[in-house]
Amino acid sequence: MSRLVIVSNRVGPLKDTGKAGGLAVALVDVLRETGGLWFGWSGEVTEAGTFSELKRERRGNVELATIDVSPADNDEFYAGYANRTLWPMLHYRLDVAEFSPLFEAGYHRVNERFAARLRPLVGESDRIWVHDYHFLPLGARLRELGVSGPIGFFLHIPWPPTEILSALPRHRDLVRAMLAYDLIGLQTERDRRHFVDYLREEAGGHELPDGRWEAWGHTVRVEAFPIGIDTEGYRGFVATPEARREIQRLDRHLRGRAQIVGVDRIDYSKGIPHRFRAFERLLEDQPELRGRVSLLQISPPSRGEVFAYAEIRRELEHLAGSVNGRYADIDWTPIRFMTRGFPRRALAGIYARSRVGLVTSLRDGMNLVAKEYVAAQEPEDPGVLVLSRFAGAAEAMSEAMIVNPYAADETAAALQAALQMPLDERRARHGALYARLVQADARWWANAFLDRLAA
Template sequence: MGKLIVVSNRVGPLKDTGKAGGLAVALVDVLRERGGVWFGWSGQVSEEGTFGEMKRQKSRNVELATVDMNKADYEEFYAGYANRTLWPILHYRLDLAEFDRPYEQGYRRVNERFATRLKPLIEPGDVVWVHDYHFFTLAGQLRAMGVECRIGFFLHIPFPSPDIITALPRHTALVRSMLAYDVIGFQSNRDRNHFIEYLIQEAGGERVGEDRVRAFGREVVVKAFPIGIDAEGFSQFPKSPEGRRQSQRIKAILGDRAQIVGVDRVDYSKGIPHRFRAFERLLEDYPENRGRVSLLQVAPPSRSELDAYVDIQRELEHLAGQINGRFADVDWTPIRFIMRGFPRKALAGLYRSSRIALVTPLRDGMNLVAKEYVAAQDPEDPGVLVLSRFAGAAEELNESVIVNPYDTEEVAGSLQMALQMPLDERKSRYEAMFNKIVTNDAKRWAESFLSYLSG
């Protein structure tokens, strides 16, 4: 068996620094088991860009290999096509998508350049696993260069219905290039079915088995592989010194009050303004919660160079100020809005000390916050997960309280139900969800995908 080569826009770290996401930890584990290379962008912009020296860093049998981008690559490929065109379309936001031909040309150029730099690292018998929307066309470029090894692709974000994706100029060329992969994985059955519907409706494709589709002269595996977390590992984090310290701080602030927590990057797909309005509705419709329940929203900024993100940040600050001005008392602030991240162990303590997690994206491939919240709970006194029906996690975690994030009245009513939920019901819901996330953890996700990819 050859080595595993993982490709993603950003790579590493090879060591769990406490801030590394669950995906990074899972990929490092599977790379260590098989030995391999993690290839991607260095995060640096330089004059030489992809033509510059490849940076290489090795730890035991795993190597990080990264290249820079130049300014044009960054603006056209990353800030442009990836984040101004593909991201909004894949999250059903046609109104925010920008269709700029230089962006698309930059996207294809960078995919070609990455393929050129990657090819010398590939040896006979190797397996290549490509991640996310930055590299839809990478396998097509590698095949054109004569690479014949098995190449798989996993999309971490949603794939929309055909009527949305067909709004993308030259969508057929993009999807055709995806068929150069041998295995194409999605977070949920809904996303997988949308992709298959596209192939059948737009490309004359046909299903040739439960998980196999033929289109554009290729037969590929198309399957849902719901991503997991290291649930057992995360469940120990609240007991760590950092986790306990965070829990104690929160309890000292709250006293006998209840806390609702939301943890998201500032992004229009996360539905945070809708969440603030639903919490306002809770205080309006159920006034007994005034002074008794608060919302803590942790929202580190992302993609701050894009106008849409500046706008949503301003909207959130305005909404929080408006709601606090309306309902706050001298000893109680309804919404605490923190625009920075926390290390994972501290975050686990924050989850455990929150009676409810309000996870209400308007669209999400999976949403690992939902799984982390469940993992962090005290089995003897667990909190309640209130989860958007439009998160991929809702397919698995159907014992959560499922809501329509657009319906503020429904979300407010569900929050009230969760606040009043008796202990035995909270425990039975928690136990069912915890068993699922332990069984379908990050290790199993990676092994399942790679078992299909290895053929």
């Protein structure tokens, strides 16, 4: 019987601990249906690296198999090419991308090693589903090792226009390697257009009558599969003790005041400084809101070893301090900036008590925070989602208040409108958004991709 083999940089866990991301939970659920293997990095950095002993964990018919990486692999593959070259470039940030031959060599070395370690675990009838920018060339390496079965790839972050991607040294070699996949999935129709435009412009590719694309002697299907969340499951989190505890804490703290919430990793793609400036503009333009509304920004740090992330954290601390110094009162702090994470159940309670969910991404593959915020709202008295037009989620969440995060006045005006929105309009917007999230949830996303791969 055909197994599903999932490959991603980080894997698991096999049970929902409340800290696992919604995507991890969804992939485990899909694996359980037919049985399968999830292969990736153990999270450990050791001298043995990719030659380390294979770590295996089984729960029912699902197995995790992981290997370590070496210090050089971690520096060159993960912190280097993946997060200092590909991540900024795919988020349209050529100004902070680093193009290092050392990083590039490490990236391809690790992909070759992962393919070599995975190959003995793959059966002839297995379907392989590779995830994200860490493993763009992995399919090609697996084909070289004799894997002939279906291999699909899904990119969780944006795919940029050709004029941006073409700045990457040896970009043609990287995209040519991706054509070893049978199916390439992207988050949005915009990303799909960018990818096929690249095939047309750089590879002389053309579309076949069946919808596949032919380029460089390969055929591949390229489609958009917008990722969802476990909508009803996340809604259920609001009733858990962890969520109720946060709701009670916020009730005591807010005392009837409105709260705007943002939840993002500290990352230049998330537009958090733009968010702080828009909130400051709201307080400037609407003095009657001073003391009546606050912004809670939850930003667990990420990739602290990358200089750009340390810089943005310093900028955020400066901006928050400036706004608070200017507007705070004895019993009111305008911006509460927290650089630690919360379990998903606790976040559900925080979302539920926030009148506005604010997402100001400058570029985002999808942004599941926007969807989780909607899922956590009370249908009878829901909050309002203010969403950047540059987040992939905006493509299918038109009932949110869509804003340009670069325009502080526009975002501030949307925040004011959201805070003053009548109940019937809030219910109508939320109802439409929630119904669509239930229909296109994480299970739908995974099944849609795998059905297409099987076809």
